[in-house]
Amino acid sequence: DTAVSQTPKYLVTQMGNDKSIKCEQNLGHDTMYWYKQDSKKFLKIMFSYNNKELIINETVPNRFSPKSPDKAHLNLHINSLELGDSAVYFCASSQRSPPTQNEQFFGPGTRLTVL
Amino acid sequence: GQQVMQIPQYQHVQEGEDFTTYCNSSTTLSNIQWYKQRPGGHPVFLIQLVKSGEVKKQKRLTFQFGEAKKNSSLHITATQTTDVGTYFCAGREYNFNKFYFGSGTKLNVKP
Numbered sequence: 001d002t003a004v005s006q007t008p009k010y011l012v013t014q015m016g017n018d019k020s021i022k023c024e025q026n027l028g029h030d031t032m033y034w035y036k037q038d039s040k041k042f043l044k045i046m047f048s049y050n051n052k053e054l055i056i057n058e059t060v061p062n063r064f065s066p067k068s069p070d071k072a073h074l075n076l077h078i079n080s081l082e083l084g085d086s087a088v089y090f091c092a093s094s095q096r097s098p099p100t101q102n103e104q105f106f107g108p109g110t111r112l113t114v115l
Numbered sequence: 116g117q118q119v120m121q122i123p124q125y126q127h128v129q130e131g132e133d134f135t136t137y138c139n140s141s142t143t144l145s146n147i148q149w150y151k152q153r154p155g156g157h158p159v160f161l162i163q164l165v166k167s168g169e170v171k172k173q174k175r176l177t178f179q180f181g182e183a184k185k186n187s188s189l190h191i192t193a194t195q196t197t198d199v200g201t202y203f204c205a206g207r208e209y210n211f212n213k214f215y216f217g218s219g220t221k222l223n224v225k226p
Contacts, residue, residue, distance in 0.1 A: 016162040035216075040218075040221075041152075041201055041218075042216070042218055042222070043158065043203060043205075043216040043219070044216070045213050045214070045215075045216075048213060056213050058213075068193050090158070092158075092159055100162070103146075103160035103163060104147065104150075104158075104160060104205075104214070105160070106158045106159070107157060108156075108157050109157050
């Protein structure tokens with residue numbers, strides 16, 4: 001059973017399109033995250049939700065909008081995709097909410113390619 | 116703002132040689148985590164260090180947290196080809212709710 005799952009695994013799309021990435025965790029964690037990993041492998045946090053509430057919102061273009069329908073799901077919607085959005089997007093979850101955080105469990109990643 | 120620097124960026128070693136990656140923060144950290152990402156894979160948690168001067172071992176891996184809680188290191192003794200991957204540190208500041216990942220050290224082990 002996959003602990004943190006993401007769909008789709010690969011996403012190839014044209015500039016200007018709108019796309020969504022879905023994430024689900026079955027670990028019972030109360031905190032979920034979205035990270036972006038660029039071609040140089042830098043891992044940068046984008047958003048974090050705790051019990052469906054947005055707690056971290058980094059400097060990310062407002063074309064990116066996270067949605068957490070329940071604490072087991074955190075989706076990422078991207079409007080008007082740009083070439084620079086091409087990256088691997090990782091979803092992650094952790095057991096406890098801040099300030100005490102345990103290990104983060106990462107999903108397999110979604111490789112987004114914008115043409 | 117918070118910065119977590121990691122060196123070296125790349126390290127190529129012969130199987131059996133030792134390897135060390137260093138992580139330095141511009142500010143004092145409340146704790147630090149280490150992750151390993153295999154090529155094409157996702158980051159996998161290795162360990163968390165919380166106390167000043169803490170040292171933890173996992174088989175051939177030794178993790179240290181500096182006395183000032185601003186730096187950390189991961190040392191692998193007698194590397195194996197299974198150690199190949201990118202090693203990331205992730206530090207959390209006091210009073211902040213997020214981890215800042217270092218830039219990663221990519222380890223290649225030649226058999």
